[in-house]
Amino acid sequence: MCGIVGYIGKKDAYPILINGLKRLEYRGYDSAGIALINGEPRIYKIQGKVSDLENFTKGKNISGTIGIAHTRWATHGEPNDVNAHPHMSENEHFILIHNGIIENYSKLKKRLEDRGYTFKSETDTEVLVNLIEYIYLKGKVSVEIAVRLALTKVVGAYGVLVISKDEPEQLIAARNGSPLVIGINKDEYYFASDATPIIEYTKSVIYMNDGDFAIIKKGNINVKTLQDEPLKPKIQQIDLDLESIEKGGYEHFMLKEIFEQPKAIQDTFRGRLSSKLDNIVLGGLHEIIEPLANAKRIIMVGCGTSWHAGLVGEYLIEEYARIPVEVEYGSEFRYRKPVLYKDDILIAISQSGETADTLAAIHLAKEYDVKVLGICNVVGSSIPRETDAGVYTHAGPEIGVASTKAFTAQVTVLAMMAFLLGKKRNTISQEKFEILVKELNAIPEKINKLLKSNDYILSIAKKFSQAKNFLYLGRGNLFPVALEGALKLKEISYIHAEGYPAAEMKHGPIALIDENMPIVVLATKDKSYEKIASNIQEIKARSGVVIAIVTKGDTVIKSMSDFVIEVPECDEALAPLLTVIPLQLLSYHIAVLRGCNVDQPRNLAKSVTVE
Ligand code: G6P
Numbered sequence: 001m002c003g004i005v006g007y008i009g010k011k012d013a014y015p016i017l018i019n020g021l022k023r024l025e026y027r028g029y030d031s032a033g034i035a036l037i038n039g040e041p042r043i044y045k046i047q048g049k050v051s052d053l054e055n056f057t058k059g060k061n062i063s064g065t066i067g068i069a070h071t072r073w074a075t076h077g078e079p080n081d082v083n084a085h086p087h088m089s090e091n092e093h094f095i096l097i098h099n100g101i102i103e104n105y106s107k108l109k110k111r112l113e114d115r116g117y118t119f120k121s122e123t124d125t126e127v128l129v130n131l132i133e134y135i136y137l138k139g140k141v142s143v144e145i146a147v148r149l150a151l152t153k154v155v156g157a158y159g160v161l162v163i164s165k166d167e168p169e170q171l172i173a174a175r176n177g178s179p180l181v182i183g184i185n186k187d188e189y190y191f192a193s194d195a196t197p198i199i200e201y202t203k204s205v206i207y208m209n210d211g212d213f214a215i216i217k218k219g220n221i222n223v224k225t226l227q228d229e230p231l232k233p234k235i236q237q238i239d240l241d242l243e244s245i246e247k248g249g250y251e252h253f254m255l256k257e258i259f260e261q262p263k264a265i266q267d268t269f270r271g272r273l274s275s276k277l278d279n280i281v282l283g284g285l286h287e288i289i290e291p292l293a294n295a296k297r298i299i300m301v302g303c304g305t306s307w308h309a310g311l312v313g314e315y316l317i318e319e320y321a322r323i324p325v326e327v328e329y330g331s332e333f334r335y336r337k338p339v340l341y342k343d344d345i346l347i348a349i350s351q352s353g354e355t356a357d358t359l360a361a362i363h364l365a366k367e368y369d370v371k372v373l374g375i376c377n378v379v380g381s382s383i384p385r386e387t388d389a390g391v392y393t394h395a396g397p398e399i400g401v402a403s404t405k406a407f408t409a410q411v412t413v414l415a416m417m418a419f420l421l422g423k424k425r426n427t428i429s430q431e432k433f434e435i436l437v438k439e440l441n442a443i444p445e446k447i448n449k450l451l452k453s454n455d456y457i458l459s460i461a462k463k464f465s466q467a468k469n470f471l472y473l474g475r476g477n478l479f480p481v482a483l484e485g486a487l488k489l490k491e492i493s494y495i496h497a498e499g500y501p502a503a504e505m506k507h508g509p510i511a512l513i514d515e516n517m518p519i520v521v522l523a524t525k526d527k528s529y530e531k532i533a534s535n536i537q538e539i540k541a542r543s544g545v546v547i548a549i550v551t552k553g554d555t556v557i558k559s560m561s562d563f564v565i566e567v568p569e570c571d572e573a574l575a576p577l578l579t580v581i582p583l584q585l586l587s588y589h590i591a592v593l594r595g596c597n598v599d600q601p602r603n604l605a606k607s608v609t610v611e
Contacts (some may be wrong), residue, residue, distance in 0.1 A: 009188025013067035020197030028073025036064030077122030254400030313414030321421035330357030353381025461589030485583030
C-alpha cells in the first residue's frame with residue numbers, strides 16, 4: 001500500500017517521479033504528491049490520482065534533480081490534500097514520504113506536542129518527520145544521525161525516503177517491513193516500492209532488507225544499519241522488460257492480464273514439465289523435496305485471491321499426494337496460537353511477495369522451526385527472500401488490482417506440486433501422473449479457445465450489469481473458484497456477491513433466491529456432476545436465474561439453465577484453470593458496463609503491506 005519513488009542524479013527528477021508514480025499507482029491512488037529540491041525544496045500534493053497531481057503542477061516550478069514522490073492508500077486520516085505525502089517538518093528542515101504504519105505514533109505525537117510541536121495532518125507520517133526534526137534541532141546532530149535515531153524509536157513498518165534543505169544534495173532511504181528497491185546507474189540512483197519504475201533506466205538494483213539504511217551523497221551510496229554498522233548490499237540484475245508493464249493496446253491491464261493467461265501458465269510450467277511430458281522438475285524444491293514429501297501436514301497461508309489458490313491446492317494435494325493440508329488466512333494464523341510441529345511445512349502463497357499478514361505468518365512459523373516454502377510472482381520480493389525454498393510463478397507483472405493471471409499461475413504451481421508429490425509418494429500411478437502432466441500441458445491452448453467466448457460473455461454481462469446481488473456455487477475444487485468469482489465481482493463492480501459450496505446453499509443462501517438473483521454455477525463434468533445438476537433444479541424451483549459454466553457439448557445442464565458458458569473438456573483436477581476464466585471476464589465486463597475503474601477499484605490496493 002502506498003507507492004514511493006525517489007531520484008537523485010543529474011537528470012530532471014520530475015518526469016522520472018511522475019512516471020514512477022504511474023507505475024506504482026496500483027499500490028494506492030487516493031492522493032499523490034511530490035517534493036523537489038533545487039536550492040529550496042518545493043512540495044506539491046493533492047487528493048486524487050497521479051494525473052490530478054500532474055494537472056496541479058502545470059505551470060509551476062518543477063525543476064530539480066533530486067526529488068521524492070508518493071501515491072497514497074490512506075491508513076491514518078482520510079484522503080485529502082493535507083494528509084497526502086510528502087510531509088514537511090514544522091520548522092521545514094525535513095521532507096519525508098512513507099509507506100507503512102508507525103504503530104506507536106500517538107505516544108510519539110503526544111511527546112512532541114508536549115514539547116511544542118503542532119500537527120497539520122492526521123497522519124502517522126507527520127509524527128515521524130517531526131520526530132526527526134526534534135532530534136536534529138535538540139541534539140544538534142547531523143541530518144543522517146537524526147534520521148537514524150528517530151527510526152530506532154519507531155515501532156511499526158516503514159519504507160521511507162527523506163530529504164532535507166540543510167543537506168540538499170543528499171537522499172536517505174530506510175526500510176523496515178515495507179519494500180524498497182534502489183536502482184543504480186552511473187552517477188544516479190532511483191528508489192521505488194518495487195522495480196517497475198526503475199527498469200526503464202537501469203537493471204542493476206539493490207533490494208533493501210529490513211533494518212537497512214541507505215544514504216546517497218555526492219554520487220555515492222552508503223548502506224548501513226540504524227546503529228551505523230556498514231553493510232555490503234548485493235547488487236542484482238533484474239530480468240523485467242518494459243513491454244510487460246504496459247497495456248499493449250488493451251483498454252485495461254485487467255483485460256490484458258486475463259488474455260495473457262495462456263502464456264502466463266506456459267511460462268509457469270516452462271522448463272518444469274519434461275519434454276516427454278513424463279516428469280515434473282521444480283528446481284526451487286530440490287533442497288526441500290524430502291521433508292515436503294514426508295510432511296505430516298502442509299499449512300498454506302495467503303490472503304485474498306492467493307488464499308483461494310491455496311484452497312484449490314488443498315483439494316489437489318490431498319487427493320493426489322494424500323498429505324493433509326490446512327489453508328489459513330495470514331491475518332488469522334498470525335494472531336491465534338496455531339499448533340505447529342517441526343515436520344509441518346508452511347507454504348506461503350503471494351503474488352506480490354509483500355503482503356504483511358502472509359509475511360508475519362512466515363515469521364511465526366519460523367519461530368517454531370517449521371520449514372517455509374514460498375509460491376510468489378514478484379522476483380526478489382520479501383517473501384521469497386525470507387523462505388527456505390520456493391517456486392516462482394513467472395506470470396509476469398500483474399498490474400490490475402484484481403488478480404487474474406497470478407491466480408491461474410499459482411494454481412498451476414500447486415497442481416505441479418500435487419502431481420509431483422503424488423508420484424514421489426506412490427499415491428498416484430505413473431500412468432495417471434503422465435495423463436495429468438499432459439492435461440496440464442494442454443491447458444494454455446484450451447484457454448486460448450475459451451477466450452474466444454469473450455463477446456458472448458459480454459452479452460451475458462449486459463443482462464446482469466444492474467443486478468444487486470450474485471451467488472456463485474461450486475463443489476470440490478470448484479468451490480474455491482466460486483469464491484474467486486464472487487471476489488472478482490465484488491472487487492471491481494461493487495456488486496455484492498457470495499461464493500458458496502453448492503450443497504451448502506440449502507443451509508442459508510437458498511432463502512435469498514428469487515427471480516432477481518443471478519446464480520453462477522460451476523457445473524463441469526466431474527464426480528459431482530449429478531449433484532450439481534440437482535442443485536440447479538433446486539434453484540430453478542425457486543425462480544433463480546442460472547448462468548452455468550459447463551463442459552463443451554453438455555446438454556443436461558444446458559436444458560435446465562438460463563445461460564451456459566462452455567469450457568473445453570479437461571481432467572477435473574485442472575478444471576479450476578478453465579472455469580475461472582469466464583468468471584474473470586464476466587466481472588470485468590460488468591464492471592466496465594457500470595462505469596467502474598476496473599484497474600483501480602475504490603478502497604483497494606494491490607499489495608497490502610499493512611496488517
Ligand atoms: C490484495 C489484492 C488481491 C490479492 C491480495 C493478496 O487484497 O487486491 O488481489 O489477492 O492482496 O496479495 P498477494 O500479493 O499476497 O497475493
